[in-house]
Amino acid sequence: MSRGNALVVGGGIGGLSTAIALRNADYDVHVVELRADLHSSVHGVGIIQPVNALRALDAIGCAEACMAVGCSTTAWGRLLDVDGNLMREMPGSRIPGSDLPPMNGLTRPQLHKILTDKAREVGAVIGYDKTFTTLDDGPDGVRVVFTDDSRAVYDHVAGADGVHSKVRPYALAEDLKPVHLGRSAFRLDIPREPETDRIILQAGPEGMAGFVPIGPDLAYLFHNTTWEEGRWLDQDRTADELHERLAPFGGLTGRVRDKHIDDSTEIVFRPEAWLIAPAPWHKGRIALIGDAVHAVTPHLGQGAAQAVEDGVVLAECLAQHGDHEEAFTACGERRYERCKLIVESSVAIGEHEMDPASHPDFDHAGLTQHVLESMARPV
Numbered sequence: 001m002s003r004g005n006a007l008v009v010g011g012g013i014g015g016l017s018t019a020i021a022l023r024n025a026d027y028d029v030h031v032v033e034l035r036a037d038l039h040s041s042v043h044g045v046g047i048i049q050p051v052n053a054l055r056a057l058d059a060i061g062c063a064e065a066c067m068a069v070g071c072s073t074t075a076w077g078r079l080l081d082v083d084g085n086l087m088r089e090m091p092g093s094r095i096p097g098s099d100l101p102p103m104n105g106l107t108r109p110q111l112h113k114i115l116t117d118k119a120r121e122v123g124a125v126i127g128y129d130k131t132f133t134t135l136d137d138g139p140d141g142v143r144v145v146f147t148d149d150s151r152a153v154y155d156h157v158a159g160a161d162g163v164h165s166k167v168r169p170y171a172l173a174e175d176l177k178p179v180h181l182g183r184s185a186f187r188l189d190i191p192r193e194p195e196t197d198r199i200i201l202q203a204g205p206e207g208m209a210g211f212v213p214i215g216p217d218l219a220y221l222f223h224n225t226t227w228e229e230g231r232w233l234d235q236d237r238t239a240d241e242l243h244e245r246l247a248p249f250g251g252l253t254g255r256v257r258d259k260h261i262d263d264s265t266e267i268v269f270r271p272e273a274w275l276i277a278p279a280p281w282h283k284g285r286i287a288l289i290g291d292a293v294h295a296v297t298p299h300l301g302q303g304a305a306q307a308v309e310d311g312v313v314l315a316e317c318l319a320q321h322g323d324h325e326e327a328f329t330a331c332g333e334r335r336y337e338r339c340k341l342i343v344e345s346s347v348a349i350g351e352h353e354m355d356p357a358s359h360p361d362f363d364h365a366g367l368t369q370h371v372l373e374s375m376a377r378p379v
């Protein structure tokens with residue numbers, strides 16, 4: 001028997017995970033996604049899945065499929081200097097009693113397909129090219145008017161519509177804007193070299209270059225680099241720009257730079273921004289999850305992991321408490337400190353990377369290990 005119905009706004013990683021978790025807890029679920037289809041809602045190249053992401057995906061029946069198409073590793077990574085010499089091993093963390101690996105990498109389109117297929121399999125209804133125009137939270141439910149003029153009433157609404165969330169003003173006391181870190185990220189899929197059997201980080205003078213295995217023969221190169229907010233970069237200049245910025249690197253980064261960086265159309269360039277909303281993350285029957293309340297820079301590979309965890313915990317709390325106020329309050333209590341640790345640690349790593357000489361005692365590998373071990377603990 002249905003426990004009630006829920007609308008999920010946003011069909012990204014967090015929204016789809018929430019939809020699956022809510023369906024599995026016997027809610028009727030509708031998802032509305034602004035973009036035209038499954039593929040147009042996927043940005044970027046690959047995704048890092050730390051062990052806590054895999055645990056949360058396992059809870060919604062998607063971890064095995066991710067590991068089957070991706071590349072699982074026996075350790076988190078390795079930190080090298082600009083010339084490619086080993087500085088630190090980064091073991092990552094495991095969950096006692098589970099055989100999930102410290103890290104799995106896969107492509108974003110693969111992850112989106114796995115989540116979309118599962119959401120449909122469990123009976124969530126996904127409407128593309130569609131969003132809401134108004135949300136009116138009343139005693140009997142949230143009255144929603146959609147962009148195609150259809151209307152419906154929902155017991156619960158989950159805003160999973162990302163860092164520029166339109167649901168956010170309905171749920172937070174005051175609206176927030178993401179903070180730009182003064183950094184941007186270049187990403188590019190490349191053939192996987194044998195040494196990319198884990199995340200490889202290479203510390204440059206003002207930015208980290210690195211490699212993430214995302215398939216048996218596939219990896220992505222990334223470079224997080226200083227970039228003033230608002231500065232434009234034409235897509236057809238991205239290869240030249242990345243070449244220049246990777247000029248100081250030797251080792252693997254130097255070899256890949258000289259061999260694979262020539263096609264600007266293949267390079268994904270994204271500014272890095274962060275945001276942590278003060279709790280509570282709900283008002284009445286409307287709750288927020290994912291980047292809408294805790295957007296994070298990519299330095300710990302945890303943004304999507306937290307969005308999946310949000311969805312799993314939200315559904316658990318609703319199933320356990322029934323009443324939306326109790327459920328959303330319990331959910332916030334389980335989520336806030338965890339997400340805050342991720343956001344603050346990622347920003348600290350990003351700031352250190354921009355100017356390593358000013359933070360000589362900063363322990364990048366140590367902070368990463370601390371966060372990964374914290375995330376492996378129960379949610």
Ligand SMILES: Cc1cc2nc3c(=O)[nH]c(=O)nc-3n(C[C@H](O)[C@H](O)[C@H](O)COP(=O)(O)OP(=O)(O)OC[C@H]3O[C@@H](n4cnc5c(N)ncnc54)[C@H](O)[C@@H]3O)c2cc1C
Pocket residue numbers: 009010011012013014015032033034035041044046047048049130131132160161162163164165166185270271272289290291292295296297298301302303304305306307
């Ligand atoms: C360069 C980069 C690399 C990253 N790498 C990693 C990584 O390796 N591992 C990791 O865990 N995280 C990573 N992240 C973070 C991760 O991508 C995000 O944290 C994650 O995608 C958040 O999921 P979300 O569902 O909350 O939001 P989003 O992924 O932004 O999804 C929001 C969805 O809502 C839709 N939408 C927006 N507005 C509306 C609306 N009004 N109505 C309906 N739909 C709407 C959007 O089209 C989108 O599909 C990275 C981020 C960046 C910038």
